[in-house]
Amino acid sequence: MPSQEPVFEFPIHFESDGGDGGRHRRTRRLHEQLRAAILDGRLAAGSTLPSTRRVAAGLAIARNTVIAAYDLLVAEGYVVPRPGAKAVVADVATRLQARSAPSVRATGDARINPRWRQTQTYTSSSRALPPRSFRLGVPDHTQFPHAVWRRLMAQSLRTWSKTAFGYPPSQGIPVLREAIAKHVAFARAVACVAEDVVVTSGAQQAFDLLARLLVTPGETRVAVEEPGYPPVRAAFAAAGATLVPMPVDDEGLQVEALPPGVRVISVTPSHQSPTGAALSLRRRMALLDYARAHDAVIIEDDYDGEFRYGGRPLDALQTLDREARVFYVGTFSKSLFPSLRKGFVVVPAWARENFIAVKHAADSHCDTTTQSVLAAFIRDGHLARHVRRMRGVYAQRREALLEGIERELDAWLEPIPSEAGLHLAVRIRDPAQAERVIAKARQHTPGVQSIAEYAALPVQAPALVFGYGVIDAEEIAPALRRLRKALESSAL
């Protein structure tokens, strides 16, 4: 046996074993030891991993064993593969710090599927926030037409009390699918009829079901935005996808950087999550071209695109698509409220039956009472009315935010161009000051997040994200002023 060349700066141990399951066990041992090294910092975030070939030679084991161990680390999010370059260690520490009081179980019970053995626990960071804050992704309950909702609920329950109990269709009740189809056709020019719509438990279930449908575990490469929405990454990783993180800039996802072999591209074209950039028309066309050339499909996540403040919206990818390659995902979490837990997917016909089968196995169907209230709310025009009204409310807040940042914080912050949504991302001009700016922002503008909380890789361009869903316009300027003063007084 050749002596071990030091491929890592710490030893890797294997039990001596000549048995049948040896390779499997060696994979696990290697995986465990590398993971432990990432968690305790011996393998630092951002450092590159040695090639599988070099590790195999250095440890005198089969290269497949190393590949399998690396794959596990990628699936768990500890390592990020890069097309055409060595994989790097993910920024686990930053991801953890980002949430309040997270805990990682370094080793889970052996009875649990390894994919779920290491899990972060999120204690809701929102609970510690004041009721009015810059928190992200939550709309305003004070402006919601609660009386209308109560009335429609009472009506729905009355009708329902005369209906036999039963198991409703997995794809959603017909009146809701009809209402959603009309709504997105009108509001977003998405080409669809009721049959194309499948109702889900929020957008998160849509991503989870799509991941299960479209990912062959261990095979399918899925491009995700970097930085991007972490729960989307989690759903694809859980399904066994290899994630391909794609950089984003002021035109959205850098489509031209897509490596060959990607089968699924998950993208937020209306309002990139979290930078807010819109995917340019040029890039939209290039993305559809890529999908055609590589037989890939696109998941278009349109989570808050109803709220637009300027210009004409660009056509949805689904609208531009001529080849049924786009799965359009919508949600009522931003336009109505998150705990409604209703989203939907406009599914191409070739995948519809299979998608419904996944939904059926996952939870059979969505609760009907809420479905029928939502259907009535959309059908009677309340959704369109509410979105129109809230667009005005949020536009004022956004204006106050943009003005305040320019007036008070221009020395430190620069807004990323964006015309939609419920949040605004701003670059930190001097990366060297990022840590200080983020700390002060957390203190004086509670709810604000660092873009690092959305990143799997070390962040190149540090930024802050301000939500304006639950803060009043007149509260914005004083908060930004406090932040300016804090930054001035703590300057070096």
Added chain:
Amino acid sequence: MPSQEPVFEFPIHFESDGGDGGRHRRTRRLHEQLRAAILDGRLAAGSTLPSTRRVAAGLAIARNTVIAAYDLLVAEGYVVPRPGAKAVVADVATRLQARSAPSVRATGDARINPRWRQTQTYTSSSRALPPRSFRLGVPDHTQFPHAVWRRLMAQSLRTWSKTAFGYPPSQGIPVLREAIAKHVAFARAVACVAEDVVVTSGAQQAFDLLARLLVTPGETRVAVEEPGYPPVRAAFAAAGATLVPMPVDDEGLQVEALPPGVRVISVTPSHQSPTGAALSLRRRMALLDYARAHDAVIIEDDYDGEFRYGGRPLDALQTLDREARVFYVGTFSKSLFPSLRKGFVVVPAWARENFIAVKHAADSHCDTTTQSVLAAFIRDGHLARHVRRMRGVYAQRREALLEGIERELDAWLEPIPSEAGLHLAVRIRDPAQAERVIAKARQHTPGVQSIAEYAALPVQAPALVFGYGVIDAEEIAPALRRLRKALESSAL
């Protein structure tokens, strides 16, 4: 290359290929050709498959290739493994006929994960049924306290209108977890506190999340009841489990037949689905012993155990368990109504955080409005009251059913002993007449199902299942009389 010995009665073709991905491709080719043979009947239901060794030798390919292809067929439900014996071809045709108007896409789109590529489409068979019928698993809406539900809903919505929007905890809102814990501790002697309870979108999501948590794809063997509830099999197959079908008799799952190496046992101890048998105390203890000896966990599915008509209920497995090996799954689909879409799992502490992480990735959380109404309904004693009242209603129907079967149909049918639930299974005395009896029953007692609809293997003891959730006691006798007359007049 040796000439092919005819292991199958049809040729198997491989592309000539010496490349790297060769074994993988050969697995797929073999899998596709065997599946096609099962679907078009060349491999008949119930026939045994040749051993992997023989196929490998006959086709001159690696045995691992054959094992992998067989595993895929098992995961998809086309082949049923038998402990210590050759695998048999599943009864795909019967399973399909069982549902009205099913369609199988023999080949799905290549962009879809192979696990979901062949899917059966269920068009709800219930829609064709008269409103009052012997259909299974659905409770009676005419007896539900709709006015109470509406009042609690209005109250909940009023409280909620004063609460900031947000993303509630994935494990369920605290008041509901508290209410469920108290309810199951009192009603079912399940040992738990609020922290142990995780709210799910019905029992089906509980099975799906547990399957994803506990099954390592391609590795974990899961024992399921045969016959048993098909959606449970579907959830475990989707997670990549190897299913081990376990025979059931009048004492429930035949625990002593459990082969070694099973890691998860899914069981309906209160009221076996579909035979209705209760798992005997002797078997309950033996099952816990098995779990201890083999480091296995148990999923206790208590779907309709609240409705008991005689004797003292046996202790739940969860109650008897001293080693935190039991996941207790409950649902409100039978005690309240299915479209409520609320179930729960009492999760052992060692798995709780991981289970909540799976729920978080799957759909973030359940809708809160319904959760708070349900919490109030339980807390104010309405659930206990409703279950008590319905037990009386269903007991009368069950009595009418037992009496009618004895009076009219004793020549053909024999009830399987059962003391709980919303349905009754009856054996068909003469298996030779099974087809005729089933056909006549479908015609004259609509809603009745053949036990074959719950079976993955060919049925040894044919039986019918009568639901009494949505039929009035006085309608039962006339229907059974019509069935008797039809059987007499069609007798050979």
